[in-house]
Amino acid sequence: MSEQLSRNDTVARLRETVAALHAELVRYNLVAWTSGNVSARVPGQDLMVIKPSGISYDDLRPDNMVVCDLDGVVVEGDLSPSSDTAAHAYVYRAMPDVGGVVHTHSGYATAWAACGEAIPCYLTAQADEFGGEIPVGPFALIGGDDIGKGIVATLSGHRSPAVLMRNHGVFTVGPNAKAAVKAAVMCEDVARTAHLARALGQPLPIAAEDVDSLYARYQNVYGQNAVPSPRR
Numbered sequence: 001m002s003e004q005l006s007r008n009d010t011v012a013r014l015r016e017t018v019a020a021l022h023a024e025l026v027r028y029n030l031v032a033w034t035s036g037n038v039s040a041r042v043p044g045q046d047l048m049v050i051k052p053s054g055i056s057y058d059d060l061r062p063d064n065m066v067v068c069d070l071d072g073v074v075v076e077g078d079l080s081p082s083s084d085t086a087a088h089a090y091v092y093r094a095m096p097d098v099g100g101v102v103h104t105h106s107g108y109a110t111a112w113a114a115c116g117e118a119i120p121c122y123l124t125a126q127a128d129e130f131g132g133e134i135p136v137g138p139f140a141l142i143g144g145d146d147i148g149k150g151i152v153a154t155l156s157g158h159r160s161p162a163v164l165m166r167n168h169g170v171f172t173v174g175p176n177a178k179a180a181v182k183a184a185v186m187c188e189d190v191a192r193t194a195h196l197a198r199a200l201g202q203p204l205p206i207a208a209e210d211v212d213s214l215y216a217r218y219q220n221v222y223g224q225n226a227v228p229s230p231r232r
């Protein structure tokens with residue numbers, strides 16, 4: 001009984017988190033109308049919480065988030081889950097360290113996806129967050145797990161938490177749903193700046209060794225959780 005109560009509490013918290021994070025997609029202009037979705041893995045369970053399909057962002061609430069198993073089958077909820085549920089489920093099955101998945105059609109990043117072109121690493125901010133270029137994944141039809149397969153194949157062995165699925169849009173992953181949303185926000189930011197840089201001239205790529213150094217610093221030193229250097 002206590003195990004069931006603990007699971008219910010965890011799912012309830014994730015429903016709140018996932019519902020709230022969808023507002024961040026709107027806030028940062030990453031979605032239009034009802035497009036886009038956020039999901040979160042339920043820790044210790046073969047379950048995920050995901051947005052319902054075709055529901056206005058204004059109407060998203062914790063109680064209408066949908067709980068699915070990792071085959072995409074609805075376990076809790078009265079609404080149909082996102083049309084990208086099979087893709088999210090495949091990512092969770094194939095990448096056990098992933099705790100959150102986000103999909104957007106954000107304008108600049110999706111334009112790069114439409115061109116089938118990876119975003120080269122022109123910016124220190126991109127080196128920090130993505131560890132190099134933001135790669136392009138293959139074209140895949142919506143509805144099955146082919147998109148998920150493309151995401152996993154493209155990101156495997158890659159430091160980027162974001163992939164531009166060709167002719168479709170952006171998918172991002174993270175250790176939790178909030179981290180995946182951050183990756184989606186930063187992906188659009190660097191996509192926009194890279195586009196503007198190309199419009200101005202020929203951007204200068206950052207050398208691979210400098211990308212490695214920037215990525216290591218940002219991932220291990222930046223922020224309040226870093227180990228402070230001894231004072232001199």
